[in-house]
Amino acid sequence: MEEHFEVRYADRMNQLPPYLFGMINKMKMEKRWKGDDVIDLGMGNPMDPTPGPVTEKLCEVAIDPKSHRYPVEAGGMKNLKREIALYYDRNYAVKLDGENDVICTIGSKEGISHLCLALLGPGDTVLTPAPAFPIHVYAAVIAGANVLRFPLSSEEEMISQIARMCESLYPGPKVLMLNYPHNPTAALASKEFFTEVVKLAKKYNFMVINDFAYSKITYDGYVAPSLLEVDGAIDVGVEFGSFSKSYNMAGWRLGYCVGNVDMISGLSKIKGYYDYGIFSAIQVAGIVAMRDCDEKIIEQVAVYQSRRDVLCDGLTKMGWDVDIPKAGMFLWVKIPEPYVQMGSVKFSIEMMNRANVALAPGAGFGIEGDDYLRLALVENENRMTQALKQMRRALKEIDAEVAAGTFQLNKE
Numbered sequence: 001m002e003e004h005f006e007v008r009y010a011d012r013m014n015q016l017p018p019y020l021f022g023m024i025n026k027m028k029m030e031k032r033w034k035g036d037d038v039i040d041l042g043m044g045n046p047m048d049p050t051p052g053p054v055t056e057k058l059c060e061v062a063i064d065p066k067s068h069r070y071p072v073e074a075g076g077m078k079n080l081k082r083e084i085a086l087y088y089d090r091n092y093a094v095k096l097d098g099e100n101d102v103i104c105t106i107g108s109k110e111g112i113s114h115l116c117l118a119l120l121g122p123g124d125t126v127l128t129p130a131p132a133f134p135i136h137v138y139a140a141v142i143a144g145a146n147v148l149r150f151p152l153s154s155e156e157e158m159i160s161q162i163a164r165m166c167e168s169l170y171p172g173p174k175v176l177m178l179n180y181p182h183n184p185t186a187a188l189a190s191k192e193f194f195t196e197v198v199k200l201a202k203k204y205n206f207m208v209i210n211d212f213a214y215s216k217i218t219y220d221g222y223v224a225p226s227l228l229e230v231d232g233a234i235d236v237g238v239e240f241g242s243f244s245k246s247y248n249m250a251g252w253r254l255g256y257c258v259g260n261v262d263m264i265s266g267l268s269k270i271k272g273y274y275d276y277g278i279f280s281a282i283q284v285a286g287i288v289a290m291r292d293c294d295e296k297i298i299e300q301v302a303v304y305q306s307r308r309d310v311l312c313d314g315l316t317k318m319g320w321d322v323d324i325p326k327a328g329m330f331l332w333v334k335i336p337e338p339y340v341q342m343g344s345v346k347f348s349i350e351m352m353n354r355a356n357v358a359l360a361p362g363a364g365f366g367i368e369g370d371d372y373l374r375l376a377l378v379e380n381e382n383r384m385t386q387a388l389k390q391m392r393r394a395l396k397e398i399d400a401e402v403a404a405g406t407f408q409l410n411k412e
Helices: 011-013 020-033 052-062 078-092 107-119 132-141 153-168 191-204 263-276 280-292 294-316 339-355 381-405
Strands: 102-105 127-129 146-153 175-179 207-210 235-240 256-258 330-334 372-376
Touching: 011 132, 011 339, 052 280, 078 102, 078 256, 102 107, 102 263, 107 207, 107 235, 107 256, 107 263, 107 372, 127 132, 127 153, 132 146, 146 153, 153 191, 153 372, 175 191, 191 207, 191 339, 235 263, 235 280, 256 263, 294 330, 339 372, 339 381
Parallel strands: 127 146, 127 175, 175 207, 207 235
Antiparallel strands: 102 256, 235 256, 330 372
């Protein structure tokens, strides 16, 4: 008799829903393998090149055999950490020693995940505004903590909501997870908001994490403030940054965390068990990016702003209600009537199949986002214009099928 073997997942796997973006990406790749030209407005994966000096430095260092060994410092090269500290001084007048208050990460997503393992466990509670980028919720879930979502709304209402939850919960929340400029909605935070958050953190003894990945992708003269600009913020929190968006280095997997030394120490201890650090050539290239490529950021932001304007104008002409974002590399748009009845997943699948356009369903950011879509500004303007044309045609097909009674708008 043949013995039965069963793979048994940990209970935490039951709390992880299907990763919708993975599903959309798989559909996109399957269509491309079949020869379809899918225009990708779904994934925030920059298609523009990394600045030339950064790539050149990578190639130069990569051929040195000394770079092929494990990095000397698992938490990041001293020179890169010092450059990150100088960057914060230059941009935000925040003084960091560049040693104990800075750590390099394999992108911000990895850093947030491992910091949650260091800070959280069963019985702990994390607060986060919703909708939310998945890792801001599920890093805490994987660590065994509870997550309480509250509506992403006005700053005044959110401060009141945080205070009410701190008063009503026992034990009180341990971490507040923030993300400004916000992904997916492009919501912004003011220094005044951060000031009130820090006051609450000290009053109710919770830690603050701010994902600042889109710090430099800002438009129309807007400058995004850093959490650490606020007096006392470094006493209660940390901020994550990334090279992915500012320098088009998404595939390089280079990020950092700065702020509270004890929180960073915990992250460092966890990472010591999980990885040996980042390839040395990537770190040296990161130094060049931070030191010499400020002008390249300005040029890239101008490209994104032009794409933003083309996409906003095109959607508005299609009758969609569009809020023009002042930051980030996405539009967050509500699905118009009557198509909103489909929900974001079904709508995205229809656009993939009928229009060869990949969109990110808002449901991937939580049930609060199911009436919305996130559109990335990564394709060039001609491709965006073509995507809009193909979406218009697909929606006309759906309208005709609805009229004939062969298509159901309601969610399945």
